[in-house]
């Protein structure tokens with residue numbers, strides 16, 4: 708397995724653009740420390756269980772690197788940022804925990820940082836999945852306005868012709884609205900490559916069903932320019948310095964805490 712499990716501070720952390728030193732909102736800080744999700748952290752803050760430099764934390768408290776943050780009086784430490792690219796195998800669900808007890812991508816990666824998937828792949832879909840504890844970047848990647856490319860290879864029933872490919876490219880009327888223009892090309896008999904930037908539930912399967920070619924097998928070959936080169940199903944690796952920098956620099960930040968609004972699954 709091409710697993711690289713670094714407990715060390717990554718080299719790119721020294722870069723000013725990827726600084727650990729920026730002030731961040733208390734709920735985001737708590738999420739980064741692995742305490743809870745941002746929403747659950749808000750509840751902890753409202754319950755008065757979090758202090759910053761001895762004072763009760765508020766929902767609008769911003770935390771600096773040197774601040775003393777405590778939960779129920781116990782000091783907390785912010786975790787390092789981590790970015791993991793997983794070659795998701797089939798049969799693994801894209802969540803941190805599954806009520807049905809199925810294996811999860813978070814369990815499969817087993818990263819010491821509290822990384823969570825950016826967006827979602829169906830349990831039977833294989834391919835490129837990014838996991839991170841960098842909520843700011845995850846929000847940017849998942850926000851529809853950034854039009855992050857996701858490339859899927861679908862094995863379908865039948866053999867889509869040029870007319871079908873053109874319809875996929877123009878957008879398909881789905882139950883939740885028309886899909887945005889996509890790129891579609893035939894790779895061989897019953898094999899289609901579809902590049903989309905939306906992230907609606909079962910979108911590729913629904914688009915291909917709508918044009919009469921239900922999906923038999925679905926694989927995401929590329930996510931935001933990240934390919935699976937060198938990764939077998941189930942393998943993962945940390946992103947390179949240059950890959951994190953590229954993602955950060957090509958997706959402009961929005962809003963006070965860097966979030967781009969409400970994230971949608973990708």
Ligand code: URA
Nearest residue numbers: 829832909910911912
């Ligand atoms: N579209 C789908 O239909 N399924 C996926 O897993 C991803 C995109």
